Amino acid sequence: MPEARFLPHSHLQLLFDVLKNAGYRVHAPQVRDGTLQIAPCHNAADLPWGVGDTQSPGSYRLDEGDRTRAFAWANGPQALKPLLFAPRETLWRVARDDCGSLRFEPEQPKVEARAVIGVRPCDLAALDIHDRHFLGGQADGYYATRRKKLFLVAVNCSHPAETCFCASTGDGPAAQHGFDLVLDELDDGFVVRHGSNVGKVLMQRLPLLEATRQQRQAALDQRHHAAEVQTRSMPAGNLQAPLFARLDHPRWQEVGARCLACGNCTSVCPTCFCHSEQEQPALDGSGSEHTREWDSCFTPGHSYLHGNVLRATIPLRYRQWLTHKIGSWNEQYGRSGCVGCGRCITWCPVGIDITEEVHALLGGGEGGEA
Amino acid sequence: MITLRQPCEAEIIERIEETPSIFTLRLRFTDPEVHAAYRFTPGQFNMLYLYGVGEVPISIVSDPEDEHMLDHTIRAVGRVTNALAKLQVGDKVGVRGPYGRGWPMIEAEGKDVLIATGGLGCAPVVSVINYIMRRRQRFGRLTIMQGVKHADDLIWREQYDAWSKQPNTQVLLAASEGGSMWPWKVGHLPVLFEEAVLDPRNTTAMMCGPEGMMIAVVKVLQKRNFAEERIWLSMERNMQCGDGKCGHCQHGGHFVCKDGPVFAYPEVKSLLGTKGF
Numbered sequence: 001m002p003e004a005r006f007l008p009h010s011h012l013q014l015l016f017d018v019l020k021n022a023g024y025r026v027h028a029p030q031v032r033d034g035t036l037q038i039a040p041c042h043n044a045a046d047l048p049w050g051v052g053d054t055q056s057p058g059s060y061r062l063d064e065g066d067r068t069r070a071f072a073w074a075n076g077p078q079a080l081k082p083l084l085f086a087p088r089e090t091l092w093r094v095a096r097d098d099c100g101s102l103r104f105e106p107e108q109p110k111v112e113a114r115a116v117i118g119v120r121p122c123d124l125a126a127l128d129i130h131d132r133h134f135l136g137g138q139a140d141g142y143y144a145t146r147r148k149k150l151f152l153v154a155v156n157c158s159h160p161a162e163t164c165f166c167a168s169t170g171d172g173p174a175a176q177h178g179f180d181l182v183l184d185e186l187d188d189g190f191v192v193r194h195g196s197n198v199g200k201v202l203m204q205r206l207p208l209l210e211a212t213r214q215q216r217q218a219a220l221d222q223r224h225h226a227a228e229v230q231t232r233s234m235p236a237g238n239l240q241a242p243l244f245a246r247l248d249h250p251r252w253q254e255v256g257a258r259c260l261a262c263g264n265c266t267s268v269c270p271t272c273f274c275h276s277e278q279e280q281p282a283l284d285g286s287g288s289e290h291t292r293e294w295d296s297c298f299t300p301g302h303s304y305l306h307g308n309v310l311r312a313t314i315p316l317r318y319r320q321w322l323t324h325k326i327g328s329w330n331e332q333y334g335r336s337g338c339v340g341c342g343r344c345i346t347w348c349p350v351g352i353d354i355t356e357e358v359h360a361l362l363g364g365g366e367g368g369e370a
Numbered sequence: 371m372i373t374l375r376q377p378c379e380a381e382i383i384e385r386i387e388e389t390p391s392i393f394t395l396r397l398r399f400t401d402p403e404v405h406a407a408y409r410f411t412p413g414q415f416n417m418l419y420l421y422g423v424g425e426v427p428i429s430i431v432s433d434p435e436d437e438h439m440l441d442h443t444i445r446a447v448g449r450v451t452n453a454l455a456k457l458q459v460g461d462k463v464g465v466r467g468p469y470g471r472g473w474p475m476i477e478a479e480g481k482d483v484l485i486a487t488g489g490l491g492c493a494p495v496v497s498v499i500n501y502i503m504r505r506r507q508r509f510g511r512l513t514i515m516q517g518v519k520h521a522d523d524l525i526w527r528e529q530y531d532a533w534s535k536q537p538n539t540q541v542l543l544a545a546s547e548g549g550s551m552w553p554w555k556v557g558h559l560p561v562l563f564e565e566a567v568l569d570p571r572n573t574t575a576m577m578c579g580p581e582g583m584m585i586a587v588v589k590v591l592q593k594r595n596f597a598e599e600r601i602w603l604s605m606e607r608n609m610q611c612g613d614g615k616c617g618h619c620q621h622g623g624h625f626v627c628k629d630g631p632v633f634a635y636p637e638v639k640s641l642l643g644t645k646g647f
Contacts, residue, residue: 092376094464096421101400102462106374137628138613141374244622247644274617277610281422288422290376295617302618304608307447316646324620331623 001193002200004216005208008189009068012044015117015153018205024115024151027083029076034062036076038083038116047118048073055161055342057351065159068187071118074161077268077347079123080116084146085130085273088293091142095287109142115151122164122341124154124178125171126270132333133273151198154179155190158222160230163342165355168233171339173226184219191219232345232355234326234338235362242362243327247319251360256315258350263296265344265352266321271329271337274302297321326358375613377419377464378404383439385459388525391446393455394431396439397465410434412497413472413604413632417612418442418454419464426450427609427627429494430468433504440465443493443525469612470631473498474602478574482510484566486587488517488559488579494604494631495578496526499533511573512539513566517559517583521545521552542566559583560590570596576632578604581643588635601635621647 007015019026020042028041031048041047052065053073066072090107097103119127134143157166157173166172175182180199183190191211194200266272276295281288295302298317303310311317329337338354345353384396395418399405410416415429426448432441446455457463475498483502485495502509514533518524524543534541542562543554555561575591577584584603591601607619607626614625622641624630630638641647 092374094377094419094421096462100460100462102377102379102421102464104376104379104464106376108374134615138615140613140615240623244640273615275611275615276618277425277616279422279424285422290419290425292611292616297617302608304448305606306445310607311646319646320620323622328620328623332625 002195003193004211004219005192005203005206006189006211006215007183007192007206007208009070011189011207012047012070014206016042016044018202019115019117019151022115022151022202024113026115026117028117029071031062035060036062036073038076038079038118041117044070047071052159053161055163055346057163057345057353058348059351060346066187069158069185071155071183071185072159074157074159074164075120075122075341075343077343079270080119080127081130081270083114083116084127084143084150085134085275085294086142088291089142090289090291091277092290093287094290096285109145111145111149113149113151114146115153117153117155119152119154119179120157120341121154121172121175122166122339123270124152124175125166125169125339126341127152128178129271129333129335129337129339130273151202152179152181154182154195156182156184156219156223157226158185160226161342161346162231163345164230164340165232165234165342166340167227167230168236169336169338169340173230174223184222186215186218186222191215232342232353234336234340234355234358238330239336239358239362240327240330243323246361247323249361251357252315252319255352255357256313256318258352259298259314259318260350261298261314261317262349263298264347264349265354266296266298267294268343268347269325270339270341270343271325272296276301297324322354322357322361325354375466377417377425377466379462380440380465382457382459382461382463385457388443389523391455392443392525393446394441394443395454395457395463396432396441397463398439399465400462406437408440408468410468411472412475412501413494414468414470415609415631416440416442416465416467417469417609418444418450419466420450420453420457421462421464423453424450425464425466425610426454427469427612429497429604429631431493431496431500433497433500435504443496467612469609470627471629473576473604473632474574474634475501478576479508480510482512482569482573484513484515484568484573484575486515486559486575486577486579488583488587489519489523492516492525492578495576496529498576503533503536506536506538510538511567511569512536513568513573514539514541515544515559515562515566516542517544517546517562517579519545520547521549540565540567558586560586563590563594568594570594570600573600575601576604577602585643588639598636598639599634602632603635603638604631605633605638606631
């Protein structure tokens, strides 16, 4: 394990400055619209000091948290996904001349080096999944461009929400890899380790102290505690076979009757990648833009084919989402598409709990038997 | 090196009205270099783009070695295809592709081939028939089965006549509703097997059409001792990107646009015909 150092809270601004001087536009969580959102941030003072979050099915509230800390909360509705996979973007433009000839111009993705401070382990796991999706096979140029210049400062979870279950999916509460730096926040500062050569170089520019044995032990204890307090869990293992053996289970109808098919779950899910392509012709007829934007398998248009909708009812759409997320995802990307962040539970307006649904479908929560 | 993808401009060289709602666009890329470099295999598809309207996936029906033309047979059924139907010779469209995995033409060489199609979805296999006709000596016996709902739905009637006159070729047609001018069988596609001469150990079966029809044909083939691995079918789903990225075409673990649209039956049988997938 790389050597642990210590960054007192009083010196946190130096991390922002060092990253800025290295050419990164620094992003960090801040309080926006009653939630925590990752946005450009220059001052450590703008972090959510003393803020906590209380999450439960269908409910998200910010409240007073640990006053000495900036990361004493679980997560907000979004993290890395919108930074790399834009909610809406132009793919190409086309101009038509008087003769009807078409000239296609691809939209060049903007290159900006970004550093994100405060990435959660579940979000790193989701990023790894999106890397497999967007960079595998024919790589997506837009995602690839943004992904290349990304510096990640993970902060291990110390205050998981009631909705969190990353310990059961193996994606948290501590980050194992995929970061440049990883922090464990204590009352007076951070235990810091590097996870990449770029991170190592950057660490050398910071006036870090030796991390004492007590500090390192406190960080370890905190990680264990963050795992132990989680009450929800996802059954372990590959659930593809048991889920697809239950396509006629009455639970699909039952959950489909509660589900509003609003798509909140797919919007906040850090691994959902579906997007639709659309055409935006200019009003004066001079050109047209071809765009893509986040789509959801809960919309009727998602399964449109030849004038019909394959998934005309909500139970069929919920079944598609869950059997893909927890089931066929394994076949596609070698693991489940769920990283245990709990966002789909929190942001569902009717509080549908993915862990409860999976346990109900599998009966007793055993994944191995059909 | 990053890849961005946008269509290339192509011109409509010829427009063929197949039926009141089905038409074929014969295209050529306006950039001769693009046209010369373009390669595809039967069963693959292109995303056709209509200015200001959008894109739609359409299978390529012309021969891969036809240097002059890229043919797409389209049924006017939705927003984009209804607008494409109004285009005329000389109009420009965008073409992005080819995408997907085509038919197993190399594996099928030297063997008999059975083509079974139902409904109006025969375009993906017409490329195969044309491919075999042009290389007739490289394939064994060719059996073409086509089932339609109504006699009026049959397109390429002259072509079926012409194919039936080729050596070592059998054409079998059925309509659920025949009518007085229908000289072939009346009934669903499986009735055609009564007249088919098939060697299950030496035949590659290729199918497209409604999933219910394909399931019915598979049942008949299995009764006739066809191995599942010798049965291939072309799937249709909502496809928007062509790269397996946009997520719409998923069928269980498969992305139909890149893993298919042509699949060996064992790859898709568990969910074939399952409502909602």
